[in-house]
Amino acid sequence: MPQILFPTPPRQTLFAIFALALGFTLSAASEYHDRTTLDGNIANDDLPNYLIVGAGGGGLQMALFLEQANLSYRILEKEDSAGYFWTRFPRFGELISVNKWTRNATQQWRFDWHSLLQAPISMRNITDEYFPQGRDWHQYMAEVVELAHFNVEYGVTVTSISSTRPCVTTLTGTTHCSRQRVFVGTGLREKPEPALRAMGGIPYSQMTKALAYHKRLCILGNGNSAFEVAQNTFGVADRISVIGKHAYRLSSVTRYTGDVRVKFLQSVENYYGKLLDSVVFVPEVVDMENKEFQSLLTTTAWLEQLQCERFVIATGFQSTVPGKHFDSRFPPTNEWYADVDNSNVHYLGWLMHERDFQRGAGGFLSGYRYLVRNLFHHVHEADHGVPYPHHEQLTVEQVVEKAIARIQTADDLIILQDGVVIRDVIVLPDGSEVSDNPLYEYHEGVTYHFHEEQFGHRRLVHLFFAWGDSRSADKVFDSHHHFSDSNGLVNGFLHPVVEVQTADGPLQRHVVEDLFMEWRRPGFGSAIEKVIRNALMGNLQEFKAPTKLKYERSALNSDSAIPFQRQDRNEPNMSVTLEHMSALKQAVETGYSPEALDKLRRITPRRLPHLISFAGEGESQAQCNPHDVKCDTT
Numbered sequence: 001m002p003q004i005l006f007p008t009p010p011r012q013t014l015f016a017i018f019a020l021a022l023g024f025t026l027s028a029a030s031e032y033h034d035r036t037t038l039d040g041n042i043a044n045d046d047l048p049n050y051l052i053v054g055a056g057g058g059g060l061q062m063a064l065f066l067e068q069a070n071l072s073y074r075i076l077e078k079e080d081s082a083g084y085f086w087t088r089f090p091r092f093g094e095l096i097s098v099n100k101w102t103r104n105a106t107q108q109w110r111f112d113w114h115s116l117l118q119a120p121i122s123m124r125n126i127t128d129e130y131f132p133q134g135r136d137w138h139q140y141m142a143e144v145v146e147l148a149h150f151n152v153e154y155g156v157t158v159t160s161i162s163s164t165r166p167c168v169t170t171l172t173g174t175t176h177c178s179r180q181r182v183f184v185g186t187g188l189r190e191k192p193e194p195a196l197r198a199m200g201g202i203p204y205s206q207m208t209k210a211l212a213y214h215k216r217l218c219i220l221g222n223g224n225s226a227f228e229v230a231q232n233t234f235g236v237a238d239r240i241s242v243i244g245k246h247a248y249r250l251s252s253v254t255r256y257t258g259d260v261r262v263k264f265l266q267s268v269e270n271y272y273g274k275l276l277d278s279v280v281f282v283p284e285v286v287d288m289e290n291k292e293f294q295s296l297l298t299t300t301a302w303l304e305q306l307q308c309e310r311f312v313i314a315t316g317f318q319s320t321v322p323g324k325h326f327d328s329r330f331p332p333t334n335e336w337y338a339d340v341d342n343s344n345v346h347y348l349g350w351l352m353h354e355r356d357f358q359r360g361a362g363g364f365l366s367g368y369r370y371l372v373r374n375l376f377h378h379v380h381e382a383d384h385g386v387p388y389p390h391h392e393q394l395t396v397e398q399v400v401e402k403a404i405a406r407i408q409t410a411d412d413l414i415i416l417q418d419g420v421v422i423r424d425v426i427v428l429p430d431g432s433e434v435s436d437n438p439l440y441e442y443h444e445g446v447t448y449h450f451h452e453e454q455f456g457h458r459r460l461v462h463l464f465f466a467w468g469d470s471r472s473a474d475k476v477f478d479s480h481h482h483f484s485d486s487n488g489l490v491n492g493f494l495h496p497v498v499e500v501q502t503a504d505g506p507l508q509r510h511v512v513e514d515l516f517m518e519w520r521r522p523g524f525g526s527a528i529e530k531v532i533r534n535a536l537m538g539n540l541q542e543f544k545a546p547t548k549l550k551y552e553r554s555a556l557n558s559d560s561a562i563p564f565q566r567q568d569r570n571e572p573n574m575s576v577t578l579e580h581m582s583a584l585k586q587a588v589e590t591g592y593s594p595e596a597l598d599k600l601r602r603i604t605p606r607r608l609p610h611l612i613s614f615a616g617e618g619e620s621q622a623q624c625n626p627h628d629v630k631c632d633t634t
Contacts, residue, residue, distance in 0.1 A: 048072040048074045048151075048178050050181050050379075051076065051176060051181075052074070052183045052185065052348075053076050053182065053184045053186055054077060054184065054185040054186045054187060055083065055145070056083055056186075056349055057116070057141070057349055059075055059185035060141060061365075061368075062185070062375070064148060065117075065373065067148060069376075071384070073178075075153065080155060082141040082145045083141030085187060089134055090134055090224075090228055091204055092228055092229075093134055094132075094134075094228075095133065095134060095137065096261050097113040099124060099127065099130060106408070106409040107518075110517075112124070113364065113366035116365075117369050119148070126139055126143070158176075158186075159323055161182060161323055161324070161339075161342070162342065165344070166179070166344040166345070167182070168182060180344065180383050182342075183345075183347075183348050184322075184345060186322060187349055187350045187351070188350055189317060189318060189320040191317060193313050195588070195600060196311075197313065197597075198598075199608070200604060200608075200612070200615065201311050202311065202313065202614045206614075207229055208626045208627075208628065212237040212310065215612070216241075216306070216307055216310075217311070218240075218241045218303055218306055219241070219243065220244075220299060220312065221243075221312075221313075221316060222242060222248045222249075222260070223314070225314040226244065227264035228264055228314075230264070231263070231264045231265075231267065232627070234266060239277065239278075240267055240270075240278070241302075241306045241308070242267060242277075244279075248268075248279065256359060257366070267279065280306075293585055300580065307610045308611060310612055321351070330354035335449075335450045336375055337351070337371075337375060346375060350363045352371045352372075356418075360417055360420045361417070371421065371447060374450075375447075378450070390441060394442055395438075396533070399442060403426070403442075403532045404528050406424055406444065407519050408519050413464055414517075418466050418467065419499070421447055423448045423463060423464040425446055425460055425461070425462055426440055426443075426461040427443070427458055427460060429459075448462065461498065461499070461532075461535045463498055465495065465497065466497045467493065467495075468492040491512065492513070493513045493515065496510075497509070506546060507540055507543035509534070579606070579607075580603050584600065586600075587600050
């Protein structure tokens with residue numbers, strides 16, 4: 001019988017590791033107890049094993065695992081409820097993540113992108129809408145907190161994280177510490193864009209239909225936020241122009257969950273139907289030294305040329321970590337999403353997305369719930385001696401059976417596609433071991449890069465799901481889904497890939513795709529079995545080196561097809577233009593000082609006379625229901 005290593009029950013675990021952990025635990029407790037005694041600002045002596053900063057999806061998912069392992073923790077949340085972000089976003093309510101039911105219960109998690117693993121309820125207990133509302137997700141998280149009896153402190157704003165200890169400091173000056181680690185799941189915030197705000201722009205978070213009513217509306221940005229605004233205002237605005245720094249990227253083309261969803265593209269159809277909407281592509285600024293200034297300058301020119309009466313700042317979101325500033329999109333991390341300055345601090349949720357950004361779903365709950373699961377298993381092993389779950393002593397027949405079952409039912413491999421962060425790993429017997437009945441290890445859905453030291457130089461076979469090599473618009477509706485050529489099988493859709501790690505690099509064999517995504521019909525099982533057996537036995541004649549991904553990220557096939565709107569205009573008043581340029585430059589160079597922003601606020605109406613500033617009337621209208629065309633703010 002195969003030996004399966006899974007976490008032991010919490011009480012057994014405590015007895016099993018008591019002798020080994022006693023010395024460390026007492027010394028750690030003593031160390032932090034001394035600090036508590038010496039520093040009156042530290043919250044209390046009763047330190048939990050773990051602190052979690054943020055009660056969003058990542059924080060709640062980690063809390064579920066800790067709760068069920070009987071490990072103490074405390075969640076610190078600055079708002080008055082869990083998942084508060086989703087009470088404000090998306091601005092017009094409807095999420096882009098799906099909530100689909102399927103009669104195949106073994107595949108339910110492939111279509112449920114909102115529910116937390118091991119939670120007492122699922123999102124479908126809240127709503128059966130395919131695209132739920134943000135408030136539905138907020139309600140789901142609130143009910144999970146109540147049913148799971150989480151230890152959450154609301155109204156606690158963390159302002160900094162220690163670089164040496166598992167401690168955080170709050171806005172009141174109180175220091176909270178844990179005995180072992182801090183998990184940070186503070187997620188995203190809307191980009192501040194101070195110069196654009198000073199020029200009269202409407203923040204995405206405050207946009208309403210009333211603000212667009214009978215106006216020439218310009219929308220800055222070319223992601224889902226921008227196209228969501230366009231989708232919800234084109235019916236009431238006089239004209240809409242979406243202005244972005246690159247061609248819009250369609251999720252159906254790029255296969256990336258975070259790219260623009262088709263449901264938001266009515267404004268693009270309007271453009272091609274000449275219904276007075278436009279999509280403007282402004283090339284990215286190449287002058288890196290003055291990129292920020294040049295970008296503002298170009299934006300102003302387009303606002304002037306399109307005679308915008310209102311403009312929306314829908315340039316997206318940015319990662320936020322208390323007390324930390326970083327120039328990159330994500331906080332820099334080491335293995336297991338640990339902070340580069342403090343290995344006892346780990347990031348959760350969106351902050352785990354760096355390794356598969358624009359490829360997989362690691363920045364969305366549907367994906368990061370599995371990354372959090374793996375991080376928990378790592379911490380459970382490192383801190384408490386509970387072995388990371390995996391299967392040992394499997395025969396060839398059992399490995400084949402396990403691999404086929406995973407292809408037919410796995411949700412983590414499907415959602416975290418392309419094998420960028422998660423794969424199944426089969427560990428082959430050591431080459432020095434000669435046996436007629438070799439035994440294997442099987443590791444399901446591991447964050448495999450972080451296990452390289454553990455696997456060492458042992459022979460490995462990986463299993464994951466990938467899309468076809470070419471991702472461009474002309475392939476989206478291609479009826480010729482897969483074929484074979486001199487390089488072997490070529491698929492167009494998501495399909496299993498078996499990869500063998502060799503001394504000369506990886507070799508892959510692609511398994512034929514199944515449009516039903518089940519691989520249960522006659523012929524599929526035998527095809528999978530053949531590939532797995534060949535990989536285990538070293539019969540690699542049909543395995544090829546990975547091909548380079550032809551990754552066309554634009555929505556269309558060539559720049560010549562990208563929609564532009566060009567208009568003739570009168571020559572601008574150069575004195576006003578130069579004055580405005582000077583104000584923009586001063587704002588950037590002073591780090592958006594109040595004085596520079598005030599100057600920009602005063603000069604902008606001369607440069608953009610058509611523009612109606614958001615200040616005053618616009619700010620009061622922003623208090624209306626986003627969907628109200630007209631509303632009485634009195």
